[in-house]
Amino acid sequence: MATKTFDKDTILDLTVNMVPLAIILFFVVAFAVVNPFGFESLASGLQYTLLIAPFVLLAVLTYLSGKAIAGSEKSGTVYPPGQATVPGVGPLHEEEEKAEAALEESADADAEETAE
Amino acid sequence: MEVNGQLALTVLMGVFLIAVAAWLARIEDWRSYTPLAGGGAVGGTKEQYVSEEKPSGLIRWLTTVDHKDIGMLYGVYSLIAFAVGGLMVVAMRIELADPSMTLLSNTFYNSLLTSHGITMLFLFGTPIIAAFSNYFIPLLIGADDMAFPRINAIAFWLLPPGALLIWAGFFPIPDIIPAQTAWTMYTPLSAGVGSGNQMNAGVDLMLLGLHLTGVSATMGAINFIATIFTERNEKVTWANLDIFSWTILTQSGLILFAFPLLGSAILMLLLDRNFGTAFFSVDGGAILWQHLFWFFGHPEVYILVLPPMGIVSLVLPRFAGRRLFGFKFVVYSTLAIGVLSFGVWAHHMFATGIDPRLRASFMAVSLAIAIPSAVKTFNWITTMWNGNIRLTTPMLFCIGFVSNFIIGGVTGVFLASIPIDLILHDTYYVVGHFHYIVMGAIAFAGFAGLYYWFPIYTGRMYQTTLGKWHFWLSMIGTNLTFFVMVLLGYGGMPRRYATYLPQFATMHQLATVGALILLVGQMIFVWNFVQSWLEGPKVEDGDPWDLGEDNLTTAEWTWFERKLQTAVTDGGEEEDAELATDGGETVTDADDE
Numbered sequence: 001m002a003t004k005t006f007d008k009d010t011i012l013d014l015t016v017n018m019v020p021l022a023i024i025l026f027f028v029v030a031f032a033v034v035n036p037f038g039f040e041s042l043a044s045g046l047q048y049t050l051l052i053a054p055f056v057l058l059a060v061l062t063y064l065s066g067k068a069i070a071g072s073e074k075s076g077t078v079y080p081p082g083q084a085t086v087p088g089v090g091p092l093h094e095e096e097e098k099a100e101a102a103l104e105e106s107a108d109a110d111a112e113e114t115a116e
Numbered sequence: 117m118e119v120n121g122q123l124a125l126t127v128l129m130g131v132f133l134i135a136v137a138a139w140l141a142r143i144e145d146w147r148s149y150t151p152l153a154g155g156g157a158v159g160g161t162k163e164q165y166v167s168e169e170k171p172s173g174l175i176r177w178l179t180t181v182d183h184k185d186i187g188m189l190y191g192v193y194s195l196i197a198f199a200v201g202g203l204m205v206v207a208m209r210i211e212l213a214d215p216s217m218t219l220l221s222n223t224f225y226n227s228l229l230t231s232h233g234i235t236m237l238f239l240f241g242t243p244i245i246a247a248f249s250n251y252f253i254p255l256l257i258g259a260d261d262m263a264f265p266r267i268n269a270i271a272f273w274l275l276p277p278g279a280l281l282i283w284a285g286f287f288p289i290p291d292i293i294p295a296q297t298a299w300t301m302y303t304p305l306s307a308g309v310g311s312g313n314q315m316n317a318g319v320d321l322m323l324l325g326l327h328l329t330g331v332s333a334t335m336g337a338i339n340f341i342a343t344i345f346t347e348r349n350e351k352v353t354w355a356n357l358d359i360f361s362w363t364i365l366t367q368s369g370l371i372l373f374a375f376p377l378l379g380s381a382i383l384m385l386l387l388d389r390n391f392g393t394a395f396f397s398v399d400g401g402a403i404l405w406q407h408l409f410w411f412f413g414h415p416e417v418y419i420l421v422l423p424p425m426g427i428v429s430l431v432l433p434r435f436a437g438r439r440l441f442g443f444k445f446v447v448y449s450t451l452a453i454g455v456l457s458f459g460v461w462a463h464h465m466f467a468t469g470i471d472p473r474l475r476a477s478f479m480a481v482s483l484a485i486a487i488p489s490a491v492k493t494f495n496w497i498t499t500m501w502n503g504n505i506r507l508t509t510p511m512l513f514c515i516g517f518v519s520n521f522i523i524g525g526v527t528g529v530f531l532a533s534i535p536i537d538l539i540l541h542d543t544y545y546v547v548g549h550f551h552y553i554v555m556g557a558i559a560f561a562g563f564a565g566l567y568y569w570f571p572i573y574t575g576r577m578y579q580t581t582l583g584k585w586h587f588w589l590s591m592i593g594t595n596l597t598f599f600v601m602v603l604l605g606y607g608g609m610p611r612r613y614a615t616y617l618p619q620f621a622t623m624h625q626l627a628t629v630g631a632l633i634l635l636v637g638q639m640i641f642v643w644n645f646v647q648s649w650l651e652g653p654k655v656e657d658g659d660p661w662d663l664g665e666d667n668l669t670t671a672e673w674t675w676f677e678r679k680l681q682t683a684v685t686d687g688g689e690e691e692d693a694e695l696a697t698d699g700g701e702t703v704t705d706a707d708d709e
Contacts, residue, residue: 016448019487020484027480043471047474054455054458054481061454065447065451078353079356084352085351085674086670
């Protein structure tokens with residue numbers, strides 16, 4: 001189930017949150033390697049807690065929100081955001097196809113004009 | 117004798133309150149009151165009685181539990197607060213045109229400084245966001261109303277007494293003077309320690325007022341979380357939720373965890389001041405206050421900026437003729453900001469001498485939180501790229517938002533770096549940086565929303581030329597005032613002072629000119645807003661921005677169109693009676709649009 005929910009597109013969407021996670025991870029490693037202020041159990045413990053706690057919380061929230069959004073994409077019709085209840089607005093993939101077709105038409109018209 | 121007098125006064129007050137309650141009970145059948153919303157729900161059966169319309173006049177506004185009415189109340193309240201806070205700072209900037217103490221005494225300057233900050237953040241910033249969210253979230257998600265309409269009303273009605281308490285020191289009350297603690301209320305100054313006058317009850321009243329606004333915000337947040345989780349139309353799944361609702365949901369989560377902490381800290385401070393406790397007077401007390409305050413204070417920054425980002429993400433694509441680029445990036449980065457905002461608070465405290473290991477961690481997370489904000493900025497720019505851009509007033513304010521947010525954001529990234537912060541801490545650089553965000557970005561997004569939805573909540577159109585004057589004066593004024601502050605900071609001008617060395621005079625005078633340009637811009641806004649509301653041309657088209665042409669109509673405009681066509685008893689406004697029920701002929705009564 002998890003592999004179905006987190007397909008390639010969803011993981012691509014979630015990369016946006018992986019960047020700050022990577023930055024935090026970088027500093028966890030960096031502070032372990034370069035530590036000019038020495039080790040002291042309370043201060044160093046807090047130092048790492050202050051990095052690891054946001055890391056874990058962000059990872060958990062990213063997972064849960066990704067699951068909720070990707071899950072509802074799989075189980076129901078996806079409309080353009082904020083337009084689900086608007087009459088005349090179809091599902092997102094139809095709207096995107098329409099937009100792409102319109103774009104191609106205008107591109108063709110432009111090409112014809114240029115040729116003329 | 118004095119006791120008897122007080123007793124009589126108390127009894128009189130009690131009788132008066134009972135009389136008011138009895139009067140309200142007589143004019144309003146409370147048990148039967150069911151709010152109408154979403155333009156529907158009329159024609160209930162006899163068993164299920166529904167009021168045909170709301171009470172008229174002032175009583176409607178005092179008793180309403182309709183989310184749209186409460187949104188309007190929040191809007192009026194916050195704009196009044198914006199005017200008060202704005203006039204306070206105009207007085208301060210005029211004083212700062214001259215290096216020495218001229219117009220205002222130093223203590224009065226300190227009072228204005230304190231009240232300007234608190235007014236703008238708590239009485240304007242948070243409520244203006246609540247104005248939009250109350251009015252539009254239920255419409256956008258297809259809900260009948262908020263989950264708890266009465267709690268919604270209570271949350272609003274806590275705000276006016278909060279404002280009166282916060283401003284109490286300025287009223288002619290004997291022996292009460294305004295607080296001079298700055299909005300951060302650092303101890304030991306705010307605990308009334310030392311030879312200053314901060315033991316005055318004015319500070320206590322301000323703290324109580326602040327506490328009320330915090331309770332109000334928390335009640336509102338719980339309401340929004342419940343509404344967005346449970347009241348969505350069945351078609352509005354998590355995948356279909358609009359961006360403004362996502363930002364309000366995240367903001368509400370932040371409020372839920374941040375504001376109770378502010379409340380606790382305020383109560384501890386009040387106990388220290390009045391009941392002899394020693395939370396903040398023992399060793400480490402001063403740093404304890406800063407930790408408690410900023411654990412609330414930094415998420416507060418994102419509480420204020422996330423929904424404006426949502427407004428821009430919603431409005432900007434409508435005038436770029438296309439959907440928001442990377443919608444889900446914006447959603448996930450909003451959530452990321454929400455979590456990380458709780459891990460950066462001590463970057464406000466780099467100069468306090470806390471352990472360098474802790475500082476390093478706060479720096480790391482502060483740098484990490486810049487990424488989601490930058491992602492959004494690129495999304496907005498990419499949305500506009502090669503788009504069919506229409507430079508309407510709301511769009512201009514959105515573009516102004518992006519522009520100012522970049523300057524405010526980049527100056528903030530530098531401050532996240534410890535060595536740079538140690539140089540620039542407590543200088544005008546910091547003031548310039550955060551004003552680019554609060555005025556240049558947050559207030560700009562507020563104006564974008566006010567103009568964009570003006571036809572919905574007034575039924576009329578504003579005057580476009582005046583709207584553009586408002587934008588350009590605000591844009592020029594903002595950049596002049598706050599860019600000069602960044603330069604003043606580089607020059608070493610410390611913040612929070614009523615007087616300064618003559619070498620800074622030219623820069624300060626430029627900032628004052630910028631502030632006056634801003635003032636003129638806001639006066640034009642007030643004129644345009646009020647006059648257009650009263651006399652502007654009536655909007656007969658449910659799609660005044662022609663969003664339908666690009667297939668970008670969102671749910672609130674569909675609701676508006678339905679309202680114009682059906683003109684049901686919703687809201688019971690007078691205008692409804694004048695509207696053509698068939699949506700036919702256009703009736704305009706002004707020429708200025």
